[in-house]
Amino acid sequence: MSKYTMEDGTVVNTEKAKNSWDERTEHDGRNFISVATGSQWEHETLYESRKGRFYIVHSSQWQGSRDRAEWISKRAAVAWLLANNREVPEYLADVAEEVEE
Numbered sequence: 423m424s425k426y427t428m429e430d431g432t433v434v435n436t437e438k439a440k441n442s443w444d445e446r447t448e449h450d451g452r453n454f455i456s457v458a459t460g461s462q463w464e465h466e467t468l469y470e471s472r473k474g475r476f477y478i479v480h481s482s483q484w485q486g487s488r489d490r491a492e493w494i495s496k497r498a499a500v501a502w503l504l505a506n507n508r509e510v511p512e513y514l515a516d517v518a519e520e521v522e523e
Contacts, residue, residue, distance in 0.1 A: 426479065426491035434471055434491060436479065441470040446506040457506055468502050478502070497521060 423437035436442070445458040445466050458466040463483045469491075470476055476499035481489045494502070500517045503510050510518045 424479070424489065426477075426489070428477070428491060428493055430493070434469070434477055436467075436469060438472050439469040440472050440474070441511070443468045443503060443506070443508045446508070458502065466502075468499060468506075468508075470499070 423435065425433055425435045427433050445456050445468075447454040447456055449455075453462040455462050456465050465481045465483075467479045467481070468476065469479065475493060476496060477491050477493050479489060479491045496514060496517050497520065500510055500514050500521045502508075503514075504518065504522055
């Protein structure tokens with residue numbers, strides 16, 4: 423469980439999220455690389471809050487770095503899901519039609 427204070431003062435709790443999706447990784451022959459960030463050290467997880475808002479938690483393996491979260495739009499969430507080869511929930515199918523060409 424992790425809690426983050428957002429820029430608007432809202433506190434999100436990942437344990438209470440309605441949905442979550444991990445980033446996709448690809449092996450480059452030596453390391454697993456995040457498709458979302460292009461890095462082996464920096465990672466992203468997408469969450470849908472219990473109220474239906476989307477946010478990304480940015481995490482890093484770099485010493486001294488701190489995890490953080492930011493709100494994103496439904497459109498950005500769907501783009502993230504598609505880029506990471508994750509299934510888009512049916513209730514976001516209309517947004518996926520806008521995003522994907």
